Amino acid sequence: MMPSYPVLSIPTLAFKSPIRMVYLAVSRKTNQALAIKVLKKDAVKQRKEVDNVMSERNVLVKSLNHPFLCKLHFSFQSTTKLYFVLDYINGGELFYHIQRERVFTETRTRFYAAQIASALGYLHSENIIYR
Incomplete structure (x- = not known):
């Protein structure tokens, strides 16, 4: 069960795995779509x-x-779960698409590689190392 948070609409389940769930919610303040990533502690x-x-x-x-990076709007926790309220990115995670399609065209691979390189370059410019 998702706890109620006064600034969000009632969330709907968008994705579920053994370790996490992702809900789609809407900010009541800005009407912006948000993703709520829920992790089981x-x-x-x-x-x-x-x-x-x-x-x-x-x-x-x-x-x-x-x-190409999600913004964390806020996070909170309950006794059993962690909650991250992030920008909603339509289309899901790259990992999902890799699992589903197994092989991308060369053009699509270049597209994703350029996005990843851009995001990693930005993180490095901010003194954040991703490995």
Whole structure:
């Protein structure tokens, strides 16, 4: 069950996996579509992903401004879950498309490679290292 947050519409489930769920919500203040990434604390601990999740949050909390990076609007937690409220990016994650399609055309591969290189270059210019 998703907790109620006064600035968001009632979220609808967009994606579910064993470790996380992603909900689509709308900001009542700006009418902007937002993604709410929900991580189960127990699953994060079992997979030894605590450091990775905290690193992700610490990077997202910075005032980064790049078209290929999601903005973290705010985060919160319950006793069992972590919540990240992010920009909603229509089309989902690249990993989903790779799993579904297995092979991309050369043109599409170049397109994604350019976006990734641009985002990584920006992160490096902000003294953030991604490995």
